[in-house]
Amino acid sequence: MKKTLKGLRNLEELFTEQGMAGLDYLSMSIGYDGKAYFLFSSKIPDRIDGMFVNTVANAEYKAVVVTPSWESGELKKVERINFGRHVMNFRFLRPVPDGSFLLLGSRCMYSKKNGPEKNAVFIDREGNVLRAFTFGDGIADCIVRDDGLIITSYFDEGVLGNYGWDDPIGSCGLCGWTTDGRNIWRCERDILDCYAMNIDADGNLWYYYYTDFQLVRTDFRTETEYDPMVEGASCFAVAGQGRFLIMDGGYDDPDSFYVSKINGGQIEDTEPLEFVGEDGTAVPAIPQVFNGAKAIVLTGDGDISFADFSEMG
Helix, strand or coil, rough: CCEEECEEHHHHHHHHHHCCCCCCEEEEEECCCEEEEEEEEEECCCCECEEEEECCCEHHHHHHHEECCCCCEEEEEEEEEEEEEEEECCCCCEECCHHHHEECCCCCEEEEECCEEECCCCCCCCCCCCEEEECCCCCCEEECCCCCCCCEEHHHHHHHHCCCCCCCCCHEEEEEEECCEEEEEEEECCCCEEEEECCCCCCCEEEEEEECEEEEEEHHHHHECCCCCCCCCEEEEEEEECCCCEEECHHCCCCCCCEEEEEEEEEEEEEEEEEEEECCCCCCCCEEECCCCCCCEEEECCCEEEEECCCCC
């Protein structure tokens, strides 16, 4: 399958134009609102003993927010947001439907004296803290749905416990939260590391995990399991109204993506996903993040494109 990349724009040039030179780039994401969010920090703290990620940064955080046309690839609007200085070493930025933003730290210490750090901080556009909660250590990824449901996934240290945690919040591998910090759902599978997750057009959660390498769809009441026949994938999307799976090649082929049909309970008819420019020539490119069937794609030349797979098939 071929996908045309439209409106290619050099990412480094975009960041420089928005005054991000000299800042540390942290992450990119696509919000529930269809906008692309790029998070920056004034300082990435040194690792503890040269190994462990420090949970304290005392850094200033800024963001570049892009409103793209998912049809043409055009950048309809680009804005900068200054969230000010915060103590926590944040990794994720997600917009929240109530108008706030979630800054989320991947690592979170627990001490017997002070209890857990609050690594889920909700702020307004000026960076004022509205509320703060603990979502646990070892967070691998975060999704905020358009109804406000927050889903966090955890890697192995967050599942097994580290940073002072004897009974880690992430021991279940996946959690669902409300915007007022209540844990309302916990996965019941034996997950050691949630490698990837995404949602479909109906808001169902799909997740892929170690050690079984199964792909699971859940509406948070019932589950359906699929075998993608890939070990070690890290990124995927379910597109075309649930009829297609887009997934990377896993341990053996991490820089290639493939499209498979979802036929009943089976995944079949896998073929390579190839990207081309608007002139039809091949473009070496890799999807960096998905939200639903939307993706930010980065080319080997450092250009980005906004690709929507919703209507494929």
